[in-house]
Amino acid sequence: MTTEAAPSSLNGPNVLTSLRLLVVPVFAWMLLAHGQEQNWRIWTTVVFVLAILTDMVDGWWARRANLVTNFGKIADPIADKAITGMAFVGLSILGELSWVVTIIILVREWGITLMRFLLLRRGIVLAANRGGKLKTVLQAVALALYLLPLPAYAWGTPLTLAALPEVFSWLVMALATIVTVITGIDYVRGAFDQEKKQP
Secondary structure: OOEEEEEEOOOOHHHHHHHHHHHHHHHHHHHOOOOOOHHHHHHHHHHHHHHHHHHHHHHHHHHHHOOHHHHHHHHHHHHHHHHHHHHHHHHHHHOOOHHHHHHHHHHHHHHHHHHHHHHOOOOOOOOOOOHHHHHHHHHHHHHHHHHHHOOOOOOOOOOOHHHHHHHHHHHHHHHHHHHHHHHHHHHHHHHHHHHHHOO
């Protein structure tokens, strides 16, 4: 009886994941060194969006072509959290996003990631759910909107058509934060349920 050989770690999906990790310091430099320059902010947003798209592509590619590897399982979520985490931190450093939002989201993201790795070592797989996927999409959209050089709007002033995109970005970020917290609680509850089922 022959067993199917495990796929090599050197494959297309893992190359995309590695490139996303390498993009993080470049993205950080673009955002922090040129955060006040409109053209740079547009290109910084483009880099972020392309990195997020590779996150969607490499997972789909790995599953479709049976190229799922241990490296990919570990590196993919790390690369995802690194690029989004840098965006949250960078925006807070620039004073464009409250540190409260950034800290809440980062504690949830890295806390759940650590919990999933610890459970995996015990043979417990905590699968991603629809809420987690919605959270990822909302975060990506909210960050892309915040990265764009949108016309500023000050609370208490008349709302103009030009200010609507920025107000929309606030609403999406608020929704992303709420969903991030709710799904985090859901993952913790799921982890406790899995623990109870263990012999």
